[in-house]
Amino acid sequence: MSDLKEFVSRMNLSEELSGIFMEVGEVVTLKRKEYFVRQGEPCRYLGAVLDGELRFSYCDADGEERTIAFNTNGFATEYYAFMNHVPARYSIEAISETVIYRLTYKQVIDFYEYNMEGQRFGRHIAEQLFFRRDELIFSFRCDTPEERYQKLLKVVDTSMNKLTLKDVASLIGVTPETVSRIRRKLLTDGES
Template structure:
């Protein structure tokens, strides 16, 4: 089974016939390490399925510092749903943390699939719900957890982040300075030792 078909089936069963409507229109793209799939100010024209590689979603705050807010690796998808749905410029950027390959599902194709198939309409809704849950998870981490609890949560729920991204990127995601993250990690290692 095609990895993209398996991903969609994990959300909602998509028949071979419905998947066949999609596959000829999917656009494979290679993305070099450090390159942007989406830059702030651009309209997000597609939903992307990551076949290999790792991406970060970030924005530049008023102080000029980059703030990481989401990460996605192989067999995940990425988009800026606000920009994708409204076809207005994005405030976010998606950058490849390592060389990657993605499959692009263009906006017009997605809208066409929604109109032609109840299964695709259901998949779209479930993907939007998943994005909401991911965004809400980050908001709740920042609002209700201490910095140490945030680090422990990420370490338990997303251990791949500890090896895929830099300490500065992780600190930004956790809402702390890199020096604070170093102290948190040191304190936790002392407790275990």
């Protein structure tokens, strides 16, 4: 419960709305490799990651799986599928034991509609998801692979060891061999 209180304290909600938020959902623990959302299935929950790490992945028609995002804190869901009641376009999987505070669609909508502060908070969540997507698009269009790798290091910090070389390569849009070259170059540049 202390993880949830800490998470809620970072949301800058009034004491009243913080209390309501902490009452509506439930805390669940996902084991490593357990799915929070599965591609092609309904997305039933919005989750607040209290502890642990999640990997977002997409599997194409040829069965090729690509890591598209990584999350250690904040909210996690396939927002489009969640809000529109359609099958998820990607999966969200725990890459370590992960504690999530989850809310159903009805719980989220009721929370948003509780008062104007709830409405602003709902808009804030949607804006943050948009900002992350906008940053990702910008990075893939404007940054070099090395710059994308360095940005990833800043985001995942110590959790980088839980990602495979293939995950890292997929996240920054290069091959695993390119990631190895980038790492060697950064080590060499760091020793100079």
